[in-house]
Amino acid sequence: MTSIASSSIRYVRLLETNLIDTVALEALRLFELDVYEAIGRNKTLITGTRDRRDTDKEKIKAVLACATQENTRAIQQTASQLFPVIAWAYGAAWHGYDWEEGWSSERRICSARNFDRYFALRLPDGRISDSEFLGFIEVCADRADVDAALADIRERGLLPEMLDRLDRAAMAGKLPIEHIDALLPALFDIAEPLPSQSPPDSFRSENALVTRHDIAATCSGRLAARRCSHPQTKAYLHALQP
Secondary structure, eight states, X not given: OHHHHHHHHHHTTGGGSOHHXXXXXXXXXXXXXXXXXXXXXXXXXXXXXXXXXXXXXXXXHHTTTTSOGGGXXXXXXXXXXXXXXHHHHTTOOOOOGGGHHHHHHTTOTTSHHHHXXXXXXXXXXXXXXXXXXXXXXXXXXXXXXXXXXXXXXXXXXXXXXXXXXXXXXXXXXXXXXGGHHHHHXXXXXXXXXXXXXXXXXXXXXXXXXXXHHHHHHHXXXXXXXXXXXXXXXXXXXXXXXX
């Protein structure tokens, strides 16, 4: 049940991308990883409709220069379909400002507004993507969903990163206040079996040992300060202190 719930949370935002662009980009990732990564590094160069000079054409073509020789033509065609700016570099007509709104509403990758979504959906193991984090925030109103998501995150060794993301979101005022009553008690409960403090020689890493102090700091420092009517909040915060 946990894996099903967490999977739905992780991929709930998949439809925020254009399906055809998503499939094409995934093909590049599978068969021409170097090209895929080069595209990810060149958002400003290959998206949008801002004015470019003819001298930019060679810079744009260079994004595809790492393609294997046997796939060069296919990569050029695929990338040109994904990015009209790349098509322009190879001789197609220029697309003006009036195209931008359409690309954005169709969730095309060639729109600078949508570009990051395509790469946020896939991260190496050991990281929480923006998509997963936003999905977690969306289910925070339901305690059962929060418990399932946190259990999965802890199982994957990503609790330290999730706490950091929650802390930063709370500090920026991006956590919905109306969900705090479900989120805070869930954080308190997941902290109860944890040690009060890390051993002095513990190795702090991405999968670091999480302590009750870590969670108490997140709760009392940012989250609890916003508003929580849960009757056990103050007692939990006090008990969680090292």
